[in-house]
Amino acid sequence: MRIPVHKNSPVVLRAMKSFKLNTGGGITLDFDSFQLSNTYDTVVDIEEFRFFVTPNPLNAVKYSANNGLWTQFDFGALFSVKIGSTKVPITEEFVHLRSLAEPKQWNLNCNYDLSASQIPYNSTFYSWKLRKPMSMRPGDGIRASAQLDPSVLWPVDPSLVNPDYDPPGPVFTGVDVWICAIGKLRDEPLADALEYPWAMEWNPVIQPLGGSTSVVRAYAATGENQFRNRRPSDMRVQRLVASLYARFTPTDANAPGATYSLPIDVLNYLTAAVDATLGDSMGYAIAAARTPLAALVDPRSGTWAFETNLKYDEQFPAEVFANPIPAALFPAGANVDIQPTLFPHLAIIGSQMVGVPR
């Protein structure tokens, strides 16, 4: 029986996957595509993607209370998603949730300003509001996968990977990852070409070089395919998103609560840790000099919003340079003789034009 819909009826699609953290990183799970399909008899316009990552059970995050400097962390640095519609990829490979999220929610995602006295419940929420609605015809759907980082920032703490570590007890540690697409039923015919969202990310890893007094700079650069438009159409670039994560070596690796890594966006804290350059395929320098990453983007939002095109096969070559971090900025328990491994996450968010098959 056909259900009489309301004009512009809202649509909420959602799916969830559970990850078990103690099996290690590198796991990829596919969301149930049926739950993210357009089962209506008309076009659905998706206006926003939402992601929700929450520990299950609650003990999974108890460890962070042991972390003396940062009491919260950002699941968006650990989990990435690969999204596409039935016919059109939306992300190039996996993109971290933190990079997709609305820039204004920096504080919200990281829960950075919660006091240590509060019990940390690290469920985190991310919202990616699309600049133009993504139209899905009847029968089309969203194909999405979530990935727990294979190596970056992993493992983070013994209490996460060892269920008997802290707290003791027969518990497993897991995380539920939800994806949600919100929009409405469309009551107008589709245009010949549609604007679809698009995102890609570059995740260099900068290895440590010496102690806190070292002047040697570590370096990484985009490869052949990173930040390159491999789609048949132009990409409209709308914003550059950057975040920074760090892994310190603890003085005593066996100490309870030793800080192995900081899966928190420390761009605001380690403001001079990473410089970056950005150019385009024509040799034009978008950011020529080594610019602190914290200056290239708005440090509060981690975003630089701009408008430009990235044509087919063009690339935004980028470089990142690590600067020595002063010992005073090391977290408690970290070995100041070893510089941290740095994980800058750089992403380009935009849109693409796709034709509508008739």
Add this chain to the structure above:
Amino acid sequence: MADDKTDNHNVIPIRISAPKRATGPSPLIQAMRSEMAPTSLRVARPGPATRAPMGVTVHGRPTSSRLVAPSQIITPGQEVAPVPMPAGSRWGVPGAAPLHAPLADYDDGVPIFQWATAGELAPQDDAPVSNAALINPGDYPVMIEEVRFNLSSERPFVNPGTLGVKLDLGPFPITNDFAHLFAIDGVENIFLGESNPSFTPLVSDGDALQSVATFRWRPPGGIYLPPRGVVTSQFTHFGLNSNGVIADLSYSGKQLSMPAQRRETSVPFVVTFQTSGVNYFGFDFRPGHLRFKTQVQSSTEQQLWNSLRESVNIKRLTGRLLFFNGNEQFYSDENYQLLDQCIYVRLRTSRGYKILKDYAPFRLVFGRDTRCFETDFWLDPGEYVIADLKFTPGNLAGSTANNGAALPTAVTVAPVIGMMGHRSVEL
């Protein structure tokens, strides 16, 4: 597909002029290549005067006069320049405009601010706000852009969840019965405290005042207040605790520079629904000890419903979590994630249409950033939305921290769901 009733709701598409086929890239692609803006827009068919961001379809009733200044009226068929869209702006996205965006159509006009108090409300009390203080004193209409509710108490915690408000614009109700202040509007950037902090403890040096809360509401499209018009308001104390609460109401907006010629206008409409409190305290969530039973509460047909004679364009669904404990202390859902994975919601309408077919976490649907999601659908008179709320052990199950080790004092939760929209009325 819309049925006959909903077809009556006029849609005024602003479309890019029809392209000639096979003569190059589509207009959209051309637009993207040239500053992201089409060269012209055309009002596709006669309809109410309106102004909209580029590429946005404006929905209105056939007889509605949209809220625009005379200089911004577009006649049918008239070519108009596209509205520039600044870099990074989300203004061109239907349903994704900032919650508390300014009303660009009313940039002119003298600001106006009116304030009145209902005094202190004891539990179960109702108290009106003085109309005389809120009346539009001028000879020109006022466009109210923001309504603000200020609450204060001699107790440490005051929460908008303790009070409800009933609002009317002359003969036109804005709320159906008392609406929870908590759920009238969404929030924006709550961690930065930019709007709607549920409570702001005020450190006092022995004075009686212990806590204050400011709660603001920016109705989409504003509220048109004719000369000598008034928004009548009345507060109620739901009696969830024994604290007296002082309630003030104020509004701010612009005195329009055009005379009152309007015969129709848009009036907001708000309804809210709160479940009874579900107690999460006192349960042992350790493996093998779980005694908490999953339960479901649903709204009725006359809670999230259109009680009016006109169809209502629903613009926003809000969802807040009200926490409280046995010590008469309230906790807001901001900074609070304890039960994020325990409460699920499902939504459907009286037509059987399922907005949200399967249960999803409350905090996912009513996102943690805004506590709401934007909509643009119509409810005809008598139609309603049913919200099913499922309370589960969630990620507390299996937790080794039992009975207070993991649970702080705020362990009873009462979700509140609000539905906000507007309709067209004849003045």
